[in-house]
Amino acid sequence: MTKAAISALDGRFASRLGPVRSGRQGVSGASSLLLLPAVLVVCFCLLVPLAYVVVLSFNPPVTGEVELTNELTLVNYARLFLQPFYSAILLRTISVSAITTFLCVGFGLVLALSIWRAPPRQRGLRVIIVISPLLVSIVTRTYGWMVVLGDNGILNTLLRAMGLIDEPLHMMFTQGAVIVGLVHVFLPMMVLSILAAMDKIDPALAQAAETLGASSFVAFWKITFPLLIPGLTAGVTIVFSLAMSSYVTPALMGGRNAGMLTTLIYQQFVVTYNWHFGAALVVVLLTTSLIALALVLLESGRRTRAWLVKP
């Protein structure tokens, strides 16, 4: 190459890349070396396995067989959608997750507001109370609810002692118990998402609204709430997809008739060894969460597009 050509090339690269930090000529090389371990881990331990599951779900079911074949089929999905037993479980999973999410939104708003409005010295304590369940194993939390809601549990004992009931209420091993457990598990995440959005709101906004004559209730609904939509969106998507995929709570607190998709999946992989059908269930679980996520994002985008400035 001629010298002129080289310098022309140089110029072109310089204009495209901008100035190179001096002493950092190897910046891209060094950076990719630093990134390599983490990226390899995520690719080979997460993305590849996920792809494997997806392909497996389209292979014909052979008990005990886990290697992929070229033969593609929809039988696993057909079984799920065409047998009422399975589709009922899918519907129940969706509805339980939706109810959980709905309750988390309502309760989460109350808790987040109560933290936000608390005097600064109390705020830390309130946050710790709300997020404390996050730091405790889900098994412990679920066991805690079994202690509270069991036939001989604390709640029944209290109610009986107060003479409100004679026979213990059967609260454990019901759909309701599952929902109570799930709300308890996911409420902290909802509150954290809402609080993150609240931190960005200028407290003077609601005050401004009140000086303009709005009651504090109206000020909340007209001013604060719309500004919370991004935080609620984050919370709703997290809670819904985590609720869909929660296993411990439905397994321990749900009865025979409260099975969810995850307990069904567990059976396929650990009890009946029908991994292909199990893989299809996993794919459906993920897709349902993704669709819900897309719907929520679209709706929230529609409501906030006009004013939300992307960073």
Next chain:
Amino acid sequence: MMARLYRGGFDALAWALYGFMLAPLVCVVLVSFNADAVQSFPPRALSLHWYWHALNEPSFVSGAVTSAVLALCATALATPAGVAAALALHRSRWRGKAALELLLLAPLVVPGLVIGIALLVTLAGMDVREAPLRLLIGHVLIVLPYVVRTTLASLARLDPALTEAAETLGANRLAAFLQVILPLIRPGVVAGMLFGFILSFDDVSVSLFLVDARTVTLPLAIMSYLQYNFDPSIAAISSMLIGLTILVVVVVERRLGMKQLFTG
């Protein structure tokens, strides 16, 4: 008047919810001191009997060792990888940056159950069936995104001129990182490590499919005990875990809280 009512109702609901958040944890601790085998409330007599019982339950002891070793190894592997990746991400200005960040945080978005199943199936397909190895891979995935996230957050809070200042003063890149950047992001890195450690130690959903009869983590040991027994030794072991977590959180908050004085 309406405002008063509204305010009062709101406060009552909020306090009920705080109670709701604490109820199961408090009840677990209360029950753990109960002397009776059957649950009774309020406890008729107090004793540490169930703590003794829990500490002598072989599946709890071996589970605790497994979980601790697993969480330690996973954190030890994930931390350097996560910190290095966060550094590179923070520094780079090219277009793929956002996508890479998303990729590294992806394990947070994919449900643990799905991660576990995907690893189980893929490794079985490759004829890898050693539970310790499978578990380690799964738990590295649990810890990694937290380290990446908290490290990125601490890097973002740094004045970008700090590295340049160190450089103009004669520091090479390694010296600038070790003497200026690392001390300043250490609280964030440690917070990510600890959070990752706790989540790895408490994990059920990833491990559920990766354990085998010989290698069982503590939460899963408790869970299978729970399916056949319902005595307060579960409450005792749970209370110990709660105590341990509180201890870690308080110690860290104290130690790091001091340091954060200088980084704020």
Next chain:
Amino acid sequence: MAQVVLEDISCRYDTTVALDRIALTIPSGQFLTLLGPSGCGKSTTLRVIAGLLQPSGGRVLFEGRDVTSVGSAKRNIGMVFQSLALFPHMTAAENVAFGLKMRKVDVAEIGKRVRRMLDVVRLGHLADRYPAQLSGGQQQRVALARALVIEPSILILDEPFAALDRKLREAMQVELRQITQELRTTSLFVTHDQEEALTLSDLVAVMNNGRIEQIGSPGEIFRRPKTRFVADFMGITNFLDGKLVGASATACRIEAAGIAFEAAPVPGLSLGQGVSVAIRPAGIKVTSGQPPGGIAMPGCVRQSNYHGSICSYVVDLDSGPTLIVRESNDDLPEHASARFPVGARVWAGWRREAVHLFADQ
């Protein structure tokens, strides 16, 4: 203490041209200030000299040695950053010691030099404080000490006083000037504040849009601006559109705002060419009657403002243009706040020296 030369430095960020063939010489031991509006490329120039940014063309010479591809760590630079960039986890003394540690100076020597430098900036008693425990001015002095203790070839300061209040800023300016003169450090200072530039510098370089418009002593820059931009930046706010109608060796004749008048000769202008006539606000005198001799035009006072030691008037000339006038209040009667009320008929006159001519682009 070295002479620093920039030869034809160009610099681009993606598509924006930040520096367009900059040539600049900072003589050894002199204090040069880069002055220009925000975004004109001052920080970029500094970063190129400091080795934090690789120029896309041109060379950087320290004492005649080409350092263009030498890393920042090896250039022996003392830099005070806009954000100061003090290391928050190190005490003042540790901050100052950092550069010496990197140079592997022995410990006893480091201790001695750090103490001496902290005394120079009058912070000896606060050596063990962390930056967060120091006031803004004290932090500034730590940053200065940290940059100076390594005996840099050149001291570089990027708008270091921008965040300080006026009083502190003026105090710091005096101190900086004193210290750099004492140590005879070659210094490059950046500011967008013309007063600061004129106060501090041996030389001022005015930048605009990635180019250097004019370099000279503060007096030269202030009295003889070479371009309309420099004149504007130096606070000459009156510009009249005019035409060159006559020229000789000692004077040139201009027609503007309906009258013809004389100004100092400007080489390179041709007859009939359009010119901008710049008149310094402090060079205009407002009188109630037509002044004898000189140049003067009638008009009407639209605004009259009191600023303490000076007064300013906005005068609408009968011929159309508006002039801003500033005059000292020294001979103002005790209780009056202006010599002329709004609406007064006045004459605005100026001496030949107050006029600058610039060829229209």
